[in-house]
Amino acid sequence: MKNFRKLLFPFAVLYGIITNIRNYFYKIGVFKRSSFSTPAIVVGNLSVGGTGKTPMVEYIIRLLKEQYYLATLSRGYKRKSEGFILADANTTMAEIGDEPFQYHYKFDNVSVAVDAKRVNGIQNILKLKPQTQVIILDDAYQHLAVKSDFNILLTTYDQPYYNDNLLPVGNLRESRKGAKRAQIVVVTKCPEKLSEQEQKNIVQKLNLTPNQKAFFTYIEFSKLAYSKSGKIDVEDLREEDFILVAGIAKPTTFFDHLKKENTICLPFPDHHHFSSADIQLILQSAKRGKIVTTEKDYVRLVDLLPPEKLYYLPIQTSFVNCKKEFDQIILDYVGKSTANS
Structure with a gap:
């Protein structure tokens, strides 16, 4: 299988050129980007699937839900519906997808919406739920039409983005330099006892900018x-x-x-x-x-x-270390942004 994927290298080059041009057009304003006064936290990845976005979204919900009116916005992957849907008491899993339904099922007083067009989704949330103070955008790292000031990028311990390649050779949705848009990079699914030396080695390979911070998490089973x-x-x-x-x-x-x-x-x-x-x-x-x-x-x-x-x-995200620092960065961003808005 790996050898077959290597044969697809020319397609990966073409895919990389297309995604780089797209991202550059957003950067210089050829493609429109929409800003909102309500702060949005983007949780996403560079690769396709399996990086732990759902438990991270739930972690942020638990961190903020006692202080703020929250909404989550997802695509609603593989749902049997189209367009914008705001979940209510009669909403089914088939209508909004499994992950949004999980949020809806678990958390009272958190608005859960789905829309493949994130700008339209945010506009509808703010129209229908004007009390919303923070929107968590699930799997929206590549949705550059929304201009977010806070991006959390997830990458797994066993397959970090610096060891991966673009589709279809590897699993990356865009080039590794897309990681520079993140304010926080979280290495997920780590060993619970990950040593400080190995953390330093990984941070070095992540090649972070001075304005980025890395954290390490593991899966904690109930x-x-x-x-x-x-x-x-x-x-x-x-x-x-x-x-x-x-x-x-x-x-x-x-x-x-x-x-x-x-x-x-x-x-x-x-x-x-x-x-x-x-x-x-x-x-x-x-x-x-x-x-x-x-x-x-x-x-x-x-x-x-x-x-x-x-x-x-059930599972949840737990931090190898520096949990309080992660929490404080999120709380500071939300507190400052909601005050400004």
Whole structure:
């Protein structure tokens, strides 16, 4: 597969030229950029999928939601609808997509909207929810039509952008120099005990500007798995029969955290819409045991599988170190921006 992708190098060069021209046209004003008095925090990446955007968005929501009226705006990838939608009590997962529905499901008093056109989405949020003080733009790093003063760029420990290549040879959506637009670079999915020396080595390779700051995070799994009717301690769960189901970009960490020697692991494509055949496969594989999945998959499976069998394991972003510094940078930016607006 790697050798085949290397054959596509001329297409990667062409893709790089096109994206560089596009970004330059935004920079010099050929393409219009829209500014808003309401502060917007962009969470995104240079690569396609699997960098931990959802837990980072949730981290920022938890940090700010007690002090500010928040809204999230996503594309709503693979949703069965078009245009702008502001979630309400009757909104379904199919209408807005799994990740936005997860925000809507988990957080009260946070407005959740979807729109592929981010400028239009922000305009509608501010029209329908004028009390909004901060908008978190999920997966919007390449959406330069919105002029944001605060960009958080995520890159994974095992495949940082400095070791990657442009599509279709690698997984980068744009060239590495796009990282310069970020105020914060977060290296995600690190080992929990990442040494300070290795952090310094990575920072050197990131080639940050003097105005950028790097942070390191890891995935923290909940000690409890949840179902529609209850919860179970993960250690107790490990004593039972269960299978693992995941339709996320990089499920290996999830599988490795829970699986036993003979555990059946069923991977599906990212944002997968489960068919009746998929459901039959899952039920046959589980037999009489439990079905454990990710939180993102749970919102797609909850109405398709027996509720007493289906459990999900939440995750959250945790910092290797410097958590207070990260929090303060966000709080200072939002505090100053909301005061100015």
